[in-house]
Amino acid sequence: MIRKAKAVWHGTGRDGSGNLSTDSGVLGGTPYSFKTRFENEKGTNPEELIAAAHAGCFTMALAFGMQLAGLNPTELETEAAVTLEPEGQGFRISKSALTLRAKVPNLDEAKFAELAKGAEKNCPVSKVLNAEITLDAKLV
Structure with missing residues (x-):
């Protein structure tokens, strides 16, 4: 059994942003960034x-x-x-x-x-x- 997810990132670590997607479609272009990870901006991490x-x-x-x-x-x-x-x-x-x-x-x-x-x-x-x-x- 293999499960897959993909991350796409644009820009630098602090100022860039990206999205996460899973093969199941549960996550589809879900945003993540420095602010969603280290602050409280809406998105995941x-x-x-x-x-x-x-x-x-x-x-x-x-x-x-x-x-x-x-x-x-x-x-x-x-x-x-x-x-x-x-x-x-x-x-x-x-x-x-x-x-x-x-x-x-x-x-x-x-x-x-x-x-x-x-x-x-x-x-x-x-x-x-x-x-x-x-x-x-x-x-x-």
């Missing part, structure tokens, strides 16, 4: 997309883990907060903090913690990130 990918990957991995355990979650809600910090002349993604709130009938805290930790360790996006990953998981 690589870190936001990594956060979305990590939240989605982790949550789906957990749903599959729960299915294998015979559980049927009512709702799994995950937020991923990706930290970008200076490093040398550039930047690095240093952390992805996952916050999970789950509604799962007939699930005890110990099994919940085991399943959540397994999903955090085994989702493909967690495996590719060279960053600290934290998990705050609570049954609600």
Whole structure:
């Protein structure tokens, strides 16, 4: 399975701008720039997309883990907060903090913690990130 995305950029790093597109069409010429990345201009940025990918990957991995355990979650809600910090002349993604709130009938805290930790360790996006990953998981 291969998934593709394309970035097109015009101009310098600070003053230029670009757009991102995916083969699926979900992103189609979506703008990104210095201001969407480092300020609050409307558009997206690589870190936001990594956060979305990590939240989605982790949550789906957990749903599959729960299915294998015979559980049927009512709702799994995950937020991923990706930290970008200076490093040398550039930047690095240093952390992805996952916050999970789950509604799962007939699930005890110990099994919940085991399943959540397994999903955090085994989702493909967690495996590719060279960053600290934290998990705050609570049954609600």
